[in-house]
Amino acid sequence: MNAGGSLVYDYVVFVLLILASFGVTIFGRISGPKEKTKADFAFAANNRVSVPAMMLSIARGFLGVRVFLGYPSELYYRGSAMWETLYGMILAYPIVCFFFVPVYYSLGITSVYQYLDLRFKSRLVRCLASGTYLLRSILNLGVTVFTPCVALKTIIGLPYWASISSVVAISIFFTVMGGLRTAIIADVSQLLVMFGCSMVIIIQGTVTAGGPAQVLNISHTEGRLQFFNWDMDPTIRVTTVSAIFGQLFMSLSIFGCQQNFVQRYCSMESQAKVTQTLLMNIPVMSILFSLSWVVGMVVFANYYMCDPKALGYINDIDEILAFYVEDRFYFMPGFLGLVMASLFNGALSLMFSNLNSLAIVMGEDFLFQIPAFKGISDNAQLWSIKILGAICGVMVMGVAFLVAHLSGVIEASMLMTSATSGPLLGVFILAMFFPPANWKGAACGMITSHILVLWLTFGSLTISKTPIANLPVSVEGCTNSTFSPNIPPLPPQSDPLWEEDWDSVDPVVNPALDDSNFLTSLYLMTYMYYSLLGTFITVIVGLFISLITVSEEDSYDEKLVHQWASRLYRWLPGKHKCFINDGSVEDPSTVSGGLDSCRIASVEKVVSYKNSGI
Template structure:
């Protein structure tokens, strides 16, 4: 009873601390005078350290603490190798994406697409993709910590969902991006501390790190460098690297909430420094969560709680482990739960800020009644949109709580939408001759293709594939005294029920493995297409967008003299390659005035692009 009181006290204290961070950032930071101050955190008002933690946490999210350890425990180290793709994405974003639109003076990254293609259709397709994907993912993000809160503290889903979204709305109204970045930093430090405590204590229980390594290797959890090219395997080294590379490029290079963080810094050099420093930080945070999974698996290697019925979902293994092994440390469970709660909160805050900005710039600001709104009124509108978006996310979280399949569908949606989004930015920056018709056709075709594959994949209804787990070492003293036993594991009837599940070739007396999935004929092309791992959806989507975009642009009078592109909106390398390959001089303009011509409607407070001569020395052809 005393431990529970401590847990609740620590839980409430950390939530209060989050409010303290908000109030501190509000009082100590520069006053938000304009929309840009709110959206971009008043340039220079956020430290480099806080920015690094925010970028890393924005990508890894709540899954870094709950998802990855359970992934290792039940599926092995395959997803660990997505780290290769993540790390490769940063220098590519740094050298290919950042120079093009860092100094454009825009508040929505999708505004760049309108400036490049002179088409609001392309811009809205991209921003709409981001909006839908973010809303779905945020519903899952809000619901994830609610599972742990209900499992341990008994808080009902509806209470946790309303609490998280309500606090997030208050944060967004009062603090803007600056409070979100600072909250990310605080939660990152708490999560790092909790992970280190779990690892050190786990090493002690598991008889040292060497034994942890040996047990996980012996039980086939460490499976690195699998270069199998079969696209239907859930994850291999190849699919983890390529698939995650394209997903990371889409997120770090084309997604509003990340680019918005870049814009909040003083200069491009600061952003470059931040991205380079984020790589080792990402590797550290990412690997830390997998080591937690290694430790927990070693402790429960011969007595799996899920096989015994103590937990029903694989993601519950972390809360169960802490409740089981840290009963002697009052308040630690409250600390972990508060960290999960606040992590979901900070991710929601930063995304509400970004989504409301995109909704204003790309949709609402074009409604006649809102055109010509002052800076103050624009800020009010963006904050109002944050409130509306928050309630939408709350509703989706309630749907997630009722529908177990929505989580998987949302994850598939994330992979499926990365390709079209990345593809249209690749067309804009690296294919000078493509036009808005090609860009729009490419995105639509890519969405239809990936949606077709996703629906087909869900129709196959595959059972989750888990590695075998053992219960042969279970005794009545395996778990802590305060964990109420479900049954006496010494009863022979119980042992016989698990012996019936034994796989002799595994050499254990009881295992839990995935149900056998019937394989279809190799000649069934549709089945093979539906069976492609979601890790490749982003790669396929990008390829389809670029391929269709180039073809359609060519078919719709590719070299029309009426088409002109501002060279500052293209990557200089693409201009040089274009000139070398064709020997022709493409018509480019350099004054930026064409962006407000009849072919495009003026956007709210659009700034003209700043020349890239200070970044690249390559000279492009101009007329």
């Protein structure tokens, strides 16, 4: 649909920005300290990462291309309900800061899942957790890689195979070139470009819509701004309740238990800087998250009387932002190419950043546990991790191609991501806050939670659900001057679409209201609650199994449990156990010096763990 001359500019800008990404990565590789060991690769050589850069990298790790491309269309066609997930994210930051980070910051571990091995002395629990992370990340990255490819194919005409292969190939190149420091540089540069594009769209769209007051008024009167829905019906896609609690547990799993985020925390010089970074990131995340929703308000204010999807200009709601840029920025040759490049580079930086973490987990939790790979040199470990990153990239590419050729895979993979958050968070809660928990309970809790939540997830895909209802749109205000000369003329007045009532929507009938089948009602539960449900199942089953399988072999290290949980545990009746110097299990009340001696011995035990290189 683009004019020929403008399309040339878009291609040129697109290619130049991709080349600029190479330049930034190579600059980061040349200018920074060299990575000689896996620790340098995992935690940035010499820990020379500033607080502002780390803040933007953490924000970028959560705000992917689906945020930039998907949230504007979400507000345009479905309203602001999903915006309220911001509440859960904000609540998650201080919890991670004061409850999760203090436990494993000073342990000197490369993979966060090593913590579970130290806490439960169980390779099984560690592998279950790291395997969950690997599965979730590969599925999620496959969708992340594919998402911008839709826009690239629709607007620029780049075929799926070319865009998917390019993203993966460049990401593998970046992974081989550098570790965490290079990933952070890529995150920051791509976030700044995406921020700049959003601001340009907001400013231009606000001016053409008649000003900020007009944008707000149109969004409000047309039902796009609806907040504080306290309906407790669990089958509603998203309400204020599910946004707070569902997103809280999902965010805790992501920010507190996911390798790519914990890896960034542990790369900082001190725990005080981690605290500063996380707390300062709350307003940064809030602004960046809200920016995409403001873009959606601006786009809607310009099209609310003449919807492009109703006229057949776009086929999918996620194409609305790309169409808007193509339509309204025809006077700025190359800007569409800039937006498309930011989408491409956004997927690229997320892919690169996550490949780094995936490779670390695969190496530390699986490859280096094989006897043949134990004791190899630091340089051999470093290159083994880079090769694993390349293998992970190929696996992600396979998932992306699968998404491109099969219907419904995107929704299924999103549900999978939600379903795996709960068991992962639950096992970390067991480890950090429940001293009596043992490896048997942790393993049974995770396995049970996975089975039940995945059964619920796949069960929800087998029933006939009411499609998500879009809010009303209109074509009443369409004229020949509505769209730019860059867009083909409007359909003729004889076209049946002009007679359709676009200003109304069919009422949504929830099958759960008329179906007494308990399983059907359960399957209709929104995926927003899957992480909460999975967490509670893991903790409850884990504690129950731990209490009925308790034995003299069970022990825990006080350094590996949050200090508040440890103090509370001392007030409970019964025999309290912990590690002491010789590794035996004792009742602290019988140890010379009591609890303080047990605690001191605990610290010494952790030091011995760190020195052993586990």
